[in-house]
Structures are given as structure tokens and as C-alpha cells.
Amino acid sequence: MTEDISTTRIDGDGRSVNRRKRGALLFLRDLLVIFVVAVLVSFLIKTFLIRSFFIPSESMEMTLVKDDRIIVNQLVPGVTPIERGDVVVFKDPGGWLPARVEPEAPPLAAAIDWFLAFVGLSAPDSNDHLVKRVIGLPGDHVTCCNALGQMSVNGVPLDEPYVVLPAGDTKVSRDDFDQVVPDGSLWVMGDNRYNSKDSRYNADTPLKGFVPIENVVGRAFVVSWPVSHWAWLGNYPETFAGVDEAAEGGD
Structure with missing residues (x-):
């Protein structure tokens, strides 16, 4: 029983780490998307509206x-x-x-x-x-x-x-x-x-x-x-x- 409990805890910690990594990657992806969109909007404004x-x-x-x-x-x-x-x-x-x-x-x-x-x-x-x-x-x-x-x-x-x-x-x-x-x-x-x-x-x-x-x-x-x-x-x-x-x- 003790071995089973220990294994479960290790697996749970691993899933938690993976979730944090995935969350960080999603956050960086969102930041990159926001940056690219901001650059494109700025380019369009500069090209067609104001400069x-x-x-x-x-x-x-x-x-x-x-x-x-x-x-x-x-x-x-x-x-x-x-x-x-x-x-x-x-x-x-x-x-x-x-x-x-x-x-x-x-x-x-x-x-x-x-x-x-x-x-x-x-x-x-x-x-x-x-x-x-x-x-x-x-x-x-x-x-x-x-x-x-x-x-x-x-x-x-x-x-x-x-x-x-x-x-x-x-x-x-x-x-x-x-x-x-x-x-x-x-x-x-x-x-x-x-x-x-x-x-x-x-x-x-x-x-x-x-x-x-x-x-x-x-x-x-x-x-x-x-x-x-x-x-x-x-x-x-x-x-x-x-x-x-x-x-x-x-x-």
C-alpha cells in the first residue's frame, strides 16, 4: 500500500508540473499573438491613417x-x-x-x-x-x-x-x-x-x-x-x- 500511495503522489506532482509548463507556454503564445497583432495594427495605421x-x-x-x-x-x-x-x-x-x-x-x-x-x-x-x-x-x-x-x-x-x-x-x-x-x-x-x-x-x-x-x-x-x-x-x-x-x- 505504501508503494502505491508514493507512486500516486509522484504521478500527481508530474501532472502538476506539466500543467504549469503548458500554462506558461500558452501564456507566452498569447503574448506573441498580442504582439504580432499590435505590430500589424500599428503598421496598418501608419500606412493608411496617421504617421x-x-x-x-x-x-x-x-x-x-x-x-x-x-x-x-x-x-x-x-x-x-x-x-x-x-x-x-x-x-x-x-x-x-x-x-x-x-x-x-x-x-x-x-x-x-x-x-x-x-x-x-x-x-x-x-x-x-x-x-x-x-x-x-x-x-x-x-x-x-x-x-x-x-x-x-x-x-x-x-x-x-x-x-x-x-x-x-x-x-x-x-x-x-x-x-x-x-x-x-x-x-x-x-x-x-x-x-x-x-x-x-x-x-x-x-x-x-x-x-x-x-x-x-x-x-x-x-x-x-x-x-x-x-x-x-x-x-x-x-x-x-x-x-x-x-x-x-x-x-
């Missing part, structure tokens, strides 16, 4: 400060049309950015950066994109500057509260311009008007300073980092009030 970029220059101050991180709505312009005043991220149309050589990163760091970029938590290609404010849509007539130093769109002078100018300057552009935006293109400018290489200063590029709408990655709608800079990014509809009506009247 993060960092600001590489001072051209949009003080709306955006260098090294700020922004969240971009990628449904613009594919689903939602671009509007005047939108802050947009776009791929270099050609010749806007200087050629640069990517520094070679250690394999581990490169792998981590690739993974973070894959799920949308990093933006290693931010230096290959630009961020500016849309001023002119296809067909718009954009000019600067009137007697008050203002820019006009379709003959309507703009009061631009987002613009940063050097102390003592009231003219919203150092240089005058007079352009009609071609079909399928945009006229974009930085808010830091005297420190922005935007549509005004890319006339010598293949597209003469205009940005194809197809190059737009999306509309920036929030500053996400640092926390102290957190803000929604509006498009100031009051600034562009009457511009559409003026365009229709011109037709």
Missing part, C-alpha cells in the same frame, strides 16, 4: 519648432481634400532639399530604427520630406505684396496671424511674387517667412516651386512631442474667407 514626423528646420516657427514631433493625417488628400491654410507634409518635388549621405548606423541600431519606422513610432525619412503651409490651391492667383505688406490670393488680402517676421518688418515676404497655381499643384510657404526656402525660392527647380498634390503625404493636425509644445494645428479659415468667392467671381 509621425519630426521637424528638421526652423522654417515653420513659431507654429512648429525644430525637433517637434507632429502627427499627420494621411487621409488628406486621398479622402479629404486639402484646404488653404493646412500644414502639410510632402515629398521633395525635386531640387528643394540638398543631396545628403545617410550615416551608417550600427546593425542593431539600424534594426531597431527599421522596426520603429515600420510600426510608425519613428520617422527616419523626415529629412526627405518638407512641411509648409498651403497658401494657394490649383487655379489660385497668389501675389505679394500690397501697400500694407500683405499677400493676396485671388485679389483678397490675407491677415496671417501665424506668420513670424523679423523685428520691425511688416512685409510678409522679403521678395515680391505673382503666380498662378497650375492644375494639380499647390503654392506653399513657411510661417517663418524670412527663413523658409519654400515655393518662392524654388523657381529654378523642375516644377518651378509648385508642389504636386500627389506628393503630399498628409495634413499635420497635432504637435505630439514635446508635451510642453502640444497643440492642435488649425488652418485659419478666417484668414482665407472670401478667397473662393473671389475666384468664382473672376471666372
Whole structure:
């Protein structure tokens, strides 16, 4: 009898150990499934909905400060049309950015950066994109500057509260311009008007300073980092009030 009882106890302990091992394996399996699903969801969100970029220059101050991180709505312009005043991220149309050589990163760091970029938590290609404010849509007539130093769109002078100018300057552009935006293109400018290489200063590029709408990655709608800079990014509809009506009247 004693031997039988001892054997039963040993067998019972073995089954208990096996159950614990099986439970641990099931737990690890569930964790792996959750991780894979989270990565796939993040990838889909990054690919089709929103994406993060960092600001590489001072051209949009003080709306955006260098090294700020922004969240971009990628449904613009594919689903939602671009509007005047939108802050947009776009791929270099050609010749806007200087050629640069990517520094070679250690394999581990490169792998981590690739993974973070894959799920949308990093933006290693931010230096290959630009961020500016849309001023002119296809067909718009954009000019600067009137007697008050203002820019006009379709003959309507703009009061631009987002613009940063050097102390003592009231003219919203150092240089005058007079352009009609071609079909399928945009006229974009930085808010830091005297420190922005935007549509005004890319006339010598293949597209003469205009940005194809197809190059737009999306509309920036929030500053996400640092926390102290957190803000929604509006498009100031009051600034562009009457511009559409003026365009229709011109037709």
C-alpha cells in the first residue's frame, strides 16, 4: 500500500508540473499573438491613417519648432481634400532639399530604427520630406505684396496671424511674387517667412516651386512631442474667407 500511495503522489506532482509548463507556454503564445497583432495594427495605421514626423528646420516657427514631433493625417488628400491654410507634409518635388549621405548606423541600431519606422513610432525619412503651409490651391492667383505688406490670393488680402517676421518688418515676404497655381499643384510657404526656402525660392527647380498634390503625404493636425509644445494645428479659415468667392467671381 505504501508503494502505491508514493507512486500516486509522484504521478500527481508530474501532472502538476506539466500543467504549469503548458500554462506558461500558452501564456507566452498569447503574448506573441498580442504582439504580432499590435505590430500589424500599428503598421496598418501608419500606412493608411496617421504617421509621425519630426521637424528638421526652423522654417515653420513659431507654429512648429525644430525637433517637434507632429502627427499627420494621411487621409488628406486621398479622402479629404486639402484646404488653404493646412500644414502639410510632402515629398521633395525635386531640387528643394540638398543631396545628403545617410550615416551608417550600427546593425542593431539600424534594426531597431527599421522596426520603429515600420510600426510608425519613428520617422527616419523626415529629412526627405518638407512641411509648409498651403497658401494657394490649383487655379489660385497668389501675389505679394500690397501697400500694407500683405499677400493676396485671388485679389483678397490675407491677415496671417501665424506668420513670424523679423523685428520691425511688416512685409510678409522679403521678395515680391505673382503666380498662378497650375492644375494639380499647390503654392506653399513657411510661417517663418524670412527663413523658409519654400515655393518662392524654388523657381529654378523642375516644377518651378509648385508642389504636386500627389506628393503630399498628409495634413499635420497635432504637435505630439514635446508635451510642453502640444497643440492642435488649425488652418485659419478666417484668414482665407472670401478667397473662393473671389475666384468664382473672376471666372
